[in-house]
Amino acid sequence: MNNPVLQNTTITHLKKPQHWLLWLVFTQCIVLFIPTFIWLWQRWTMSVWQNGHGILVAGLVIYLIHAELRKLKALPKESNGWGFFILIPVLLLHMLDTGIHSQLLSGIALILSLPGFSLLFLGVTRTKAILFPLSILLLTLPIPLVFTQSLHLLLRHIATQSVAFLLKLLGIPVFSTGTQLEVEGGSLMVADACSGFATLYAAMTIAILTAYFCSSVKRRILLLVIAAPLAVAVNIVRVLILALLVNGFGLDILATSAHEISGLLTFATALPIIFYLGQEPAVISEQTQSPK
Structure with missing residues (x-):
């Protein structure tokens, strides 16, 4: 005899014990991932050369998720038990990382756990709506x-x-x-920190996020194609400026804040250009024609 409870894993309007059970599992997982949160925060704030875009992307993802969920506010509350089938292998991955201490596997496990919790707390429809922004968080690792x-x-x-x-x-x-x-003022080594990889990584991530908002397929393609060359070009300009400074003032200039400021400027230049290119022509026209 068919059991309707087994046939349907979707539980709408969770009863109080089930609701508290989900929150208990969620709280335990949060505690379990605390070292991973700390590790990610340290990597995001370590320096502008290493995953400095992580905080920005995380903030944009939170905003995007909030915006998507507001559109579905009228839907009834629901929960889907398939979330546990995501959490189980994710927790096994986290356990594996406790043995090898890579922290990266734990970071991957943390982000992969989010769709599982979304299914448990928000249901299938809402999870589908926010699946893309959740997946973008992988690019902050x-x-x-x-x-x-x-x-x-x-x-x-x-x-x-x-x-x-x-x-x-x-x-x-x-x-x-x-x-x-080799210039007159000294010898300038283009090291990994000056390679522009951090800018490239950030530019590609922001381009993917911005393309998601674009209704025009052409603009989406433009963003994804131009992001890498733009990041490389901006970094070349940065190294050129540093070389000119070394040529004029000597190597001591690199020991000042000029070196780090130049790195920040690569982000401050490339990312707004990507955002601008992602805007529809009508929006750009309104901004340029708005009265001062």
Whole structure:
């Protein structure tokens, strides 16, 4: 004989014991992931060169989730038991990381647990609506250097050769070898921190998020295509400015705040351009024609 309770895992209007059971599981998982939260926060705030976009993206994701859920406010409350089938392997992944201490696996487990909790607390319809912003959080995770080392090196060579070419156009004597620039004021090494990878990672992440808001397919393609070249170009300009400063004032200039400020400016330049390109022409026209 068919059991209707087993046939339907969706529980609408949770009874009080079930409701408290879900909150108990949620609270225990939060406690379990506290070291992971701390690790992510440390990586996001460590420096502008390493996942500095994490906080910005997390804030945008929270805003987007709130906006999507407001659209579905009229729907009845529901819960779906399939969320547990997501949480079980996620917790196993977290347990695995407690043995190898990578923290990255725990970070992945933390983000993958969010759709599971969403199913349990919000149901299928709402989870589908916020699944994309939740998945974007994966792009806030630090990528191990072992996976990006070759890309770092490529970006360093691109920056070095491009800056050497531009300096020669400006009539400034320069000698480049590998990822090192020799100018009159000293020798400038384009290290991993100056490769532009952090800007590239942030630009691609913001481009994907911005493309999600675009109704125009052409603009979505434009954003995804232009993000990487824009990030590389902005970083080349940054290294060029640093090379000019070293040429004029010597290597001591790199020990000042100019070095870090130049890194912040790469984000402050690339990301607003991406946001601007993601706006519809009508919105841009209204902004330019609005009375002062």
